Amino acid sequence: MSALTLTSPAFANTADIPAIYTCDGHDSSPPLAWTAPPAGTRSLALIVEDPDAPDPAAPQRVWVHWVLYNLPPSAGSLPAGVHVDSLPPGTQQGLNDWKRTGYGGPCPPIGRHRYFFRLYALDKLLPDLGHPDKQRLVQAMQGHVLAQAELLGFYQR
Structure with missing residues (x-):
């Protein structure tokens, strides 16, 4: 896979996400930037998720924040x-785990959670999937990922 990097001017990789981008602030998405994707990239996909829900000491599920x-x-x-x-x-949105489109910021009920922002470079433009959940999008991307980049942020209330 070719190198692809994902960054945010709002927080460094493995740093805390500022509260403004969470349910304790404006619950708005942080700014994101990425390097040029590899040759042959036809589209990009972004998935933001928290694998520590509901409690990092006893995670039970991955909570999807943005698709x-x-x-x-x-x-x-x-x-x-x-x-x-x-x-x-041309950008399309899928459903987050609140069953709505758009960004839903970190809002952990307990503990310090990890939030993975994952960007995928794909060798095709995906068909209109309506408002797919993460699983449906991942299935549609299967076999078409040229590169992946990851940005990790933390948040604790």
Whole structure:
């Protein structure tokens, strides 16, 4: 796989996510930026998830916070607090675990949770999946991932 990096000007990899991007703040998405995807990339997908739900000492499930797909490879970034009408043209949203589209910020009931922002470079533009959940998107991406980048943030209330 070719190198692809994902960063945020709001927090460093393995650092704490500022409260403004959580349910204790504006519950808006943090700004994200990535390096040029590898040659042959036709689209990008982004999945944000918390594997520590509900309690990091006894995790029971992975909680999905954001699902985006068909981001244009040329986009290069997403601004803070991005709304559906300001997403790059062609970008589609899936359902998070609140059963809604869009970003749902960290809101851990107990303990310090990990939040993985994962960006995937795909060799195809995915068909319109409607508003897929993470599992359906991952199935559609299978066999088409050219590169993956990860940004890890932490949050504790």
